[in-house]
Structures are given as structure tokens and as C-alpha cells.
Amino acid sequence: MSKGKRAKLELSNVQKSFGQQEVLKNIELKVNKGDFIAIVGKSGCGKSTLLRLIAGLEQPSGGDIVIDGKPLNEKSSTAKMMFQDGRLLPWKTVQQNVGLGLKKGNEEKITTLLEQVGLLGRAKEWPNVLSGGQRQRVALARALVHEPELLLLDEPLGALDALTRIEMQQLIQDLWMEKQFTAILVTHDVEEAIALANRVIVIEAGEISMEQVINLPYPRQRDHPVFHKAVTKILTHILGKEKNVSEDFKISNV
Numbered sequence: 001m002s003k004g005k006r007a008k009l010e011l012s013n014v015q016k017s018f019g020q021q022e023v024l025k026n027i028e029l030k031v032n033k034g035d036f037i038a039i040v041g042k043s044g045c046g047k048s049t050l051l052r053l054i055a056g057l058e059q060p061s062g063g064d065i066v067i068d069g070k071p072l073n074e075k076s077s078t079a080k081m082m083f084q085d086g087r088l089l090p091w092k093t094v095q096q097n098v099g100l101g102l103k104k105g106n107e108e109k110i111t112t113l114l115e116q117v118g119l120l121g122r123a124k125e126w127p128n129v130l131s132g133g134q135r136q137r138v139a140l141a142r143a144l145v146h147e148p149e150l151l152l153l154d155e156p157l158g159a160l161d162a163l164t165r166i167e168m169q170q171l172i173q174d175l176w177m178e179k180q181f182t183a184i185l186v187t188h189d190v191e192e193a194i195a196l197a198n199r200v201i202v203i204e205a206g207e208i209s210m211e212q213v214i215n216l217p218y219p220r221q222r223d224h225p226v227f228h229k230a231v232t233k234i235l236t237h238i239l240g241k242e243k244n245v246s247e248d249f250k251i252s253n254v
């Protein structure tokens with residue numbers, strides 16, 4: 001992270017407990033405007049809780065969350081969130097879903113976004129006739145139609161098949177490159193993290209145990225050797241088998 005860039009989001013000593021269970025402790029994280037951050041880690045390590053804190057959907061038990069220089073108190077007004085299940089309203093058409101909460105006079109934005117996600121021809125259909133991937137395209141359009149400066153993605157592609165998942169990753173990357181919003185993605189998939197993020201954060205037992213800058217150009221190429229080294233390095237860290245890794249994979253910078 002280069003000095004002098006404006007911080008979009010800053011977390012200082014953030015903690016979160018549910019009853020006696022301490023889920024997050026001492027989280028320190030600075031996200032610059034335009035960053036694409038991926039948060040990875042084992043199931044139950046606290047990834048979604050961290051995202052929900054940033055979205056203002058949960059309150060921290062301690063520490064500070066600052067967005068655009070201002071403390072985040074209640075629900076974040078600038079952030080938009082996209083979930084694994086899309087959360088489309090089944091009684092509204094595709095275009096009505098995308099336009100939810102949008103003020104009158106902005107219909108053109110709906111058309112533009114539907115075109116960008118490749119669903120303009122399905123605008124008047126109901127969500128239940130769409131495939132899982134198409135539903136997530138609608139969910140993505142719905143999040144982006146508000147032109148959010150901060151997009152929070154909670155395992156949005158987790159329910160999709162491998163090929164659709166890669167197509168969706170490319171779509172998210174294209175839209176991020178074009179619109180230059182700040183993105184934070186929670187994912188189980190280390191390859192997905194490296195396909196999209198300029199920084200990957202690993203959470204282990206409620207703490208950030210690794211932060212890896214991914215110095216690969218966009219659009220990302222999966223067949224780049226550094227891509228595979230980065231996957232191995234992060235997976236090795238998560239799985240805790242550093243001692244068994246060959247020297248080839250012990251790289252300091254990717």
C-alpha cells in the first residue's frame with residue numbers, strides 16, 4: 001500500500017464478541033480508495049462477521065471503524081452488500097429488483113447496468129426463471145446501480161458452478177476496473193481472491209495472520225506462474241504446513 005493515498009476505510013483495534021465467544025480481536029486494517037481486498041480463512045474464523053461490521057450490520061465490541069474519515073455508527077450509507085443467495089425479491093421482475101430503492105428518473109441506470117451484466121433481454125422476467133449465475137448478475141447490478149463507493153461481497157459466487165464462477169469473477173473485475181469502486185470480498189476460494197484482489201488478508205482465529213500484496217497486472221491471467229505461486233503460498237499459510245513446502249514456493253513477494 002503506497003503512502004499518501006486516501007484511506008477509504010480504517011479499522012483500529014476492532015473486536016467482536018458474541019456472548020463469551022471472542023470472534024474478532026485486534027483487527028487493524030487500512031483500505032485505500034479503489035483497493036480490491038479479499039478476506040480468506042478457514043470456516044468460522046470470522047470473515048463474514050468482519051464484513052458485517054464494516055457494513056454496519058453488527059456493532060463492534062471494541063475499537064473504531066472509520067469510513068471516509070468519519071466513524072461508522074449505524075448502518076453504513078455508502079456501502080452496498082452482495083450475498084451468496086442474491087436475495088432477490090421473487091415477486092418483482094429483474095428490472096424491478098435492480099431498481100429497488102432507486103429514485104424516479106434513474107431508469108436509464110437500470111438499463112445500462114442490465115446491459116453490462118448481459119441481462120437486458122431478461123429485464124421483464126421473474127427471478128425464478130433465471131439460473132443461479134443470472135440471479136447473481138441481477139444482484140450485482142442491483143448493488144452497482146446505486147454507484148456505491150464501497151462494495152462488500154460476502155461469498156457472492158459460493159453457490160455457483162466452477163465455470164459460471166470464473167465468468168462472474170471476470171465480470172466483477174471488469175466492472176471494478178471501469179467504475180473504480182473500493183471492494184472487499186469474503187471468499188473461501190483462494191484462487192478467486194487472487195483473481196480479483198490487490199491485497200489478500202488471511203484471518204485465523206479472529207486475527208489477521210497474513211497480508212499479501214498481489215503485484216499482478218489487471219486483467220488477471222490465471223496461467224501466470226506468479227498466480228500459482230501466490231495460491232500456494234496463501235493456501236500453505238492457511239493450512240499451516242509451511243515447513244513441508246519446497247523452496248520453490250517460499251516466495252516473499254508476489
Ligand SMILES: Nc1ncnc2c1ncn2[C@@H]1O[C@H](COP(=O)(O)OP(=O)(O)OP(=O)(O)O)[C@@H](O)[C@H]1O
Nearest residue numbers: 018021023041042043044045046047048049050188
Ligand atoms: N449473530 C451471531 N451470534 C452468535 N455467534 C455468531 C453470530 N455470527 C457469527 N457468530 C459466530 O462467530 C464465528 C465466526 O462466524 P463467521 O460467520 O464470521 O465466520 P466465517 O469465517 O465467515 O465462516 P464461514 O466461512 O463458514 O462462512 C462462528 O463461530 C459463528 O458461530
